[in-house]
Amino acid sequence: MPTIDDIARIAQVSPATVSKVVNNRPYVSAETRARVERVIAETGFVPSQRARGLSRKRSSILGLIIPYTSDQLFLDPHLLELMRGIEAVANEHDYNLLLSTAREAVDAASACVRMLRSDMIDGAIIVETNDVQPFAAALAAESSPWVVVGYAQQSATPAVHADDYGGALQATRHLLRLGHRRIGVISSVWRPFAIEERERGIRDALSEAGVALDQDLMALGDFSIESGGHAGRALLEGGSPPTAIFALNDRMALGLIRAAADHGLRVPDDLSVVGFDDISLATLLTPALTTVSQPGFALGTAAASALFQLLDGAPLAPPAALPTDLIVRGSTGQPRDL
Amino acid sequence: MPTIDDIARIAQVSPATVSKVVNNRPYVSAETRARVERVIAETGFVPSQRARGLSRKRSSILGLIIPYTSDQLFLDPHLLELMRGIEAVANEHDYNLLLSTAREAVDAASACVRMLRSDMIDGAIIVETNDVQPFAAALAAESSPWVVVGYAQQSATPAVHADDYGGALQATRHLLRLGHRRIGVISSVWRPFAIEERERGIRDALSEAGVALDQDLMALGDFSIESGGHAGRALLEGGSPPTAIFALNDRMALGLIRAAADHGLRVPDDLSVVGFDDISLATLLTPALTTVSQPGFALGTAAASALFQLLDGAPLAPPAALPTDLIVRGSTGQPRDL
DNA sequence: CTGAAAGCGCTTACAG
DNA sequence: CTGAAAGCGCTTACAG
Known part of the structure; x- marks a missing residue:
């Protein structure tokens, strides 16, 4: 050479x-x-990029940090849409993406910090796939700029996220309007703040209607199809099963529909199902899935654009919330006993 | 710092x-x-990784080159499994992955070459999402080692691939054994060599049974769900429609099943459907999809391991073919007229 | 066991 | 318009 x-x-x-x-x-x-x-x-x-980087003090590489603890997360189509969006903007700026996916929660923190602190990258986008609080403090001290796709719990953190609260609120109201009162929820063992927000939306919608969130109607999964099936079975086999279930992502909703079929329940006649994400497979099932669409690609471009602004020395923009949208398809209907 | x-x-x-x-x-x-x-x-x-890289002459970064021309490719669960496998091995070696996804075919070539020639990466894994022939020659001249996930058409290229030929052969024999004679194929406008191999498997199985591949029963998609629907409709609306259709990936098969339902055809009673990949959603539909399973994760680990061996100065291993497997589920059965 | 010095391959003022 | 020189932050023989 x-x-x-x-x-x-x-x-x-x-x-x-x-x-x-x-x-x-x-x-x-x-x-x-x-x-x-x-x-x-x-x-x-x-x-030589190495030599150029050394004297120019920049690398033209962006870190994409996905602290996942579960392989399932990485397979989520929503995460991929996000990556596509980030990648599109990075490409425009002639930047490449360096993937970092630390396995353990502890490792995740140190891997993030190490990557930000080493000069491998000029900045990073951190996907809040889990609770990022444990290392937010450590990150805040770093010099490389970074943007969170998720929720900024420290006000000085640039962040973009979808309107998880609003989406969950709409979806729950939709079920209530149809006449459901026993509404089950399949939430997640992983606790990105988006999940808290979705749960908050559900609680608020229920309390508007004077319905309390029954803890017996709450089950947990790990975002995988299989876990949706397990959680669904647990809910359906309980004392007085729900007439509708809101799964907090589409893949779990798909697993749930499968489990319902195994139980001899028809959707939506015997059970209404709502998901979250609007992945492309949501329309394939019969009936097609009612779900909350999340702007994955737009979230990616927004996060990457914010990061490039930061790199250009622009002041920190306030956290942006991109709208979500309830898409009513065939998997929701009135409860049987109406 | x-x-x-x-x-x-x-x-x-x-x-x-x-x-x-x-x-x-x-x-x-x-x-x-x-x-x-x-x-x-x-x-x-x-x-500083930059300084360290400059004097050590290595960067601890692996390039992951995915010359896609279609966004659909990047969303394919099979590609993700592959990435997970590569990532797992890279992690073990304390390497990070630099993503490069050039858009245009021409750009792809130059982007690949530039990345290999610049010292950003120590080596690269190139995913043959399309025909890589146009730039294989350029790559061959580069000093950084690289491995193709796909087919080595120059014998000196290290490559790993799935046994696409064998998988397609098995699947087609399965349809023939059930009694099908008018077998449609949904192939791809993109031409990675894997697609040629699958088509060859189909042709060989058919000719074993004395059946010719009817060009009217061949349609093309772009690996997306939607394109499977389009191609499926075209086949089903033809003069004498097929009793079985083999879609060369699962996502197109899913789109096809949807299109068949819209045509009032039941699977497998009126139409048998076979896919390729065995993505996790293949089991969710009713009936579940008969398909050829492809070892995505294993392909990824094999490719990455081969690359690390090359980096360690090991001699070039012969191209490896990992086995595929026909998974018979509910979407295939005997043709109606038997 | 410890450190001075050269070198990796660029870029950036600065002088001409 | 052109080039000599210093510097970016490490590592690597080599001498002590």
Whole structure:
């Protein structure tokens, strides 16, 4: 691999001049520029990113930190939409994405901090797949800018998130309006703040209608299809089963529908089901899934744009909440006993 | 951010000694080591990866090159399984993954080459999501080692792939054994070599049974659910529709099943459907999808392991083919007229 | 066991 | 417009 000195020697100029040509800077005569460019083309010279990064103090790499504790999280189509959005904006800015997915919660914290502190990346997007509180403090002390896709619980943290509260509120009101009173919830053992917000939306909608959230109607999954099935079975086999179940992501809702079928229950006649995310497979089942759509791609572009603004020295924008939307399809209907 | 010189000054040793401590090298007295380690802990020093990379001539970063032309590809659960496998092995070796997903075919080539030629990464895994031939030659000239997840058409290219031919052969034989003779195929407009192999498996199985592949029974999609629906409709609305359709990935198969339902056809009574991949959602539909399982995670670990062997200077291993497996579920049965 | 010095391959003022 | 020199923050022989 040729270096800038090789190019300089061959083109009979100084390395400084080659540098100017490579970086499209002025004060190089047209003739010299042409000569250098020819040599670069002939040799296939590509500047060393390491050396360039060392002297320029930036790497053109963005960290994408996904502190997942579950493989299931990584397979969630919503997370992928998010990544696509981030990637699209990074591409525009000629940045690459460095993936960091620490396994254990403790490791996650130190891996995040290490990545931010090492100069591998110029900034990071941290996906709040779990409770990020444990290392938020550590992150706050770091010099590299970072943006959370999730909730900023320290006001000085730039963050973008979907309107989880509003989405859950709408979905629960929808079930109440249909006449459901025994409404089950499949929530999550992982506790990103988005889950708290969704639960809060459910509670508020229920209390508007004078309905209390029955703890017996609350089950937990891990966002996987299978866990939705397990949680669903637990709820359906309880003393007085619910007439509707709100699963806090679509994959668990799909597992739940499967479990309901195994129990001989038809959706929506015997059981209404609502999900959250609106993944592309939500429309494939019969009946198609009623769900809350989440703007995954837009969340990704918003987070990445915010990070680039930060890198450009712009002041910290207030946390942005992108709208969610209830999509009513066939999996919800009136309860049987109406 | 403290540098190695800061640490050296505070601990009253030379930078060389700090370097030894940081890299766990011998020839440092226990006392000195302890002192340096204390200073490192107190300051939160993390060595500059840029500087380290520059002098060590390696970056501890692996490139993951996914030259997709379609957003749909990136959403494919099979691709994700692959990424998980790669990521798992990279993690073990303390490597991070640098994502590169070039959009246009031309860009893809130059982006791949640039990434391999720049010293950003120590090696790369290239996912053959499309025909990689156009830039295989350019890649072959590069010094960084790389492994293809797909087919090595130049013998000197290390590659791992699933036994696409065998899987398609099995699946087609299964349909033939059930009595199908008019077998439709939903193939792909993108032409990774895996698709050629699957088509070859189909042709060979058919010709074993003395059946020719009717071009009217061949439709193309782009791996998306929607395209499976379109292609399916085209096949079902043709002159003499097939009694079975083999979609070359699961997502298209799911779209096809949906389209069949819209046509008033029941699966498998009126139409048998086979997919390829065995994504987790394949079991959710009623009936569950008969499909060819592909070892996505294992392909990822195999590719990454091969790359690390190459980095360790091991000789080039012959291309590895991992077994695929026909999983018979409810979406296939005897044709109506038997 | 410890440290001075050169080197990795760029960029950036600065002088000419 | 051009180039000499210092510097980015490490590591690596090498000498002591």
